Amino acid sequence: xxxxxxxxxxxxxxxxxxxxxxxxxxxxxxxxxxxxxxxxxxxxxxxxxxxxxxxxxxxxxxxxxxxxxxxxxxxxxxxxxxxxxxxxxxxxxxxxxxxxxxxxxxxxxxxxxxxxxxxxxxxxxxxxxxxxxxxxxxxxxxxxxxxxxxxxxxxxxxxxxxxxxxxxxxxxxxxxxxxxxxxxxxxxxxxxxxxxxxxxxxxxxxxxxxxxxxxxxxxxxxxxxxxxxxxxxxxxxxxxxxxxxxxxxxxxxxxxxxxxxxxxxxxxxxxxxxxxxxxxxxxxxx
Numbered sequence: 001x002x003x004x005x006x007x008x009x010x011x012x013x014x015x016x017x018x019x020x021x022x023x024x025x026x027x028x029x030x031x032x033x034x035x036x037x038x039x040x041x042x043x044x045x046x047x048x049x050x051x052x053x054x055x056x057x058x059x060x061x062x063x064x065x066x067x068x069x070x071x072x073x074x075x076x077x078x079x080x081x082x083x084x085x086x087x088x089x090x091x092x093x094x095x096x097x098x099x100x101x102x103x104x105x106x107x108x109x110x111x112x113x114x115x116x117x118x119x120x121x122x123x124x125x126x127x128x129x130x131x132x133x134x135x136x137x138x139x140x141x142x143x144x145x146x147x148x149x150x151x152x153x154x155x156x157x158x159x160x161x162x163x164x165x166x167x168x169x170x171x172x173x174x175x176x177x178x179x180x181x182x183x184x185x186x187x188x189x190x191x192x193x194x195x196x197x198x199x200x201x202x203x204x205x206x207x208x209x210x211x212x213x214x215x216x217x218x219x220x221x222x223x224x225x226x227x228x229x230x231x232x233x234x235x236x237x238x239x240x241x242x243x244x245x246x247x248x249x250x251x252x253x254x255x256x257x258x259x260x261x262x263x264x265x266x267x268x269x270x271x272x273x274x275x276x277x278x279x280x281x282x283x284x285x286x
């Protein structure tokens with residue numbers, strides 16, 4: 001096995017080589033970025049499209065230790081770094097976007113419960129299934145003007161956009177998971193004197209829960225996409241709002257740290273869900 005070519009299916013690299021290979025593309029991208037930045041700044045020292053390390057450091061400092069321009073908070077001269085960080089624009093924007101994101105996440109729970117009933121109870125399927133199939137084909141962003149009219153430009157229009165954009169797909173996905181549960185198990189549960197509630201919530205829901213969590217992980221990025229769409233069009237704070245503001249001033253030194261920060265947040269949420277799934281359902285094999 002050790003002498004096999006890297007392009008062989010049976011090749012198994014050791015742990016050190018695996019770690020090195022997983023970091024290689026990151027190193028290549030950083031190298032290409034640095035080369036492009038050096039070349040552009042050699043041609044134009046004031047270039048802001050591909051900021052240098054010094055410009056990026058200044059942008060990170062402004063994001064992490066300075067308040068937003070529209071914020072009324074003015075730090076004292078002797079304010080600690082922790083005090084400045086608590087009132088910085090990246091903390092303010094993260095809290096605003098995080099609140100909208102988490103509320104939307106909580107509102108997907110009823111959608112999962114509805115999908116469980118659609119897949120398990122024929123009358124629920126007859127009543128809801130065709131409507132969900134049709135609603136899933138509506139482009140959520142096309143409803144944004146309607147949501148602004150109904151909910152205004154405040155929080156609920158953005159939350160509704162996320163839920164409308166993700167919930168129908170989640171419902172259809174979970175419904176297929178429920179239908180994939182072997183019918184023999186449901187019949188067996190009834191023969192053991194289980195009632196409808198037991199079958200739904202003690203037999204079927206426990207089997208599909210690991211797949212539901214995985215489905216939620218795959219929908220994290222669409223959720224953030226719809227959140228960004230709402231914040232970029234109408235918001236006074238939030239991660240996407242700040243990126244849109246910085247775009248007008250060509251503030252790539254702030255935009256790039258914000259983009260990486262959003263990616264890190266989504267990675268941490270995904271990692272948390274994977275860890276939770278592994279702890280709660282050690283028997284599950286994807």
